[in-house]
Amino acid sequence: MSELDRDIMRALPDAATQDNYLTTPEIHRRVTQDALEPVTVKTVNRHLAKLEASGLVEMREHGVALAWRRKAGASGMAARAAGMMTFDEALALQTLRRFSSRQIPELVADALSSMFEVAKARLERANSPVEQRYSRWASKVAVESGGFTLEYPPIDRDLFAVVSRALFEERKLEIIYRPRNNANNETPKTVLPLGLVEVSGLVYLIGATEGKPEPTMYRLDRLWRARAQAEPFDYPRSFSLDEYVKKQRRFDFMVEKEVLLKLKFIDEAGDHLLEAPMAKDQKTSSKDGVLYVQGTVMLSQRLRWWLRSFGPKVEVLGPASLRAELAAEAAQLARLYGA
Known part of the structure; x- marks a missing residue:
């Protein structure tokens, strides 16, 4: 499977958890928004047709366009796990799914959605009294925040994907940021993504700016646009996210x-x-x-x-x-x- 195939599979809705399909132009937009090399719609369509022939995606007509989604369990790991997952493993996955209530785990958990469905089905097949205790376990455990709960703005999943991938690949990131005092800002700026931090329900991008000694915190829910640039950067050896958060107490x-x-x-x-x-x-x-x-x-x-x-x-x-x-x-x- 090529890198473009993997990008397409990541962009597609999973039939195990979602009902919607994406048209070829929508898929093209998602996979090319931070691509290093230009990719045409025809190329994406050709790769989709090969993935359909391999039994990994399914297609339906959407007006005059074609729409696509990933087949349930087509992630490979979930398909292999379906027949051999133990009750311990299924319970661990379902517990992770239930208690990953913070925004970052919830956003990255999409990659495990098919595994969660396999785990759910495994627990639902409980027969013996011991197996049934596994099924009831999740309802016996709860996690509650000690602070007053606020409803924070959700983070756009597409923007999160762009930001997290730029952080992983150490590529410069062009953003349009709209703080409270400049809610209509349209001026882009380039930052060097250094880390992601979640604090009390809010997720921040720690981004450096060339020529400035100290990084800046950007709330992800205030990002209006984000685009990874082809140009990489050298991640500064002098920067430690752990020290930034725990020793310098920047989020205090x-x-x-x-x-x-x-x-x-x-x-x-x-x-x-x-x-x-x-x-x-x-x-x-x-x-x-x-x-x-x-x-x-x-x-x-x-x-x-x-x-x-x-x-x-x-x-x-x-x-x-x-x-x-x-x-x-x-x-x-x-x-x-x-x-």
């Missing part, structure tokens, strides 16, 4: 500096910190039902949001500047609600 928003945070909790509000410390050097003590906690943390907007979530059940004892800032906010709130 408006990171300032490290501070020694000293807190006083009442009514057991901070007891969870005894099991999940806020800092590696955390120290705690308690007296008369009051919990005192201190540790070195990064001062940021996210830290402030966390402290505000405790309301009057936490008092910031230090640093003095943060205490004064939150005291001023509390006074303003008192005036607001007092009125």
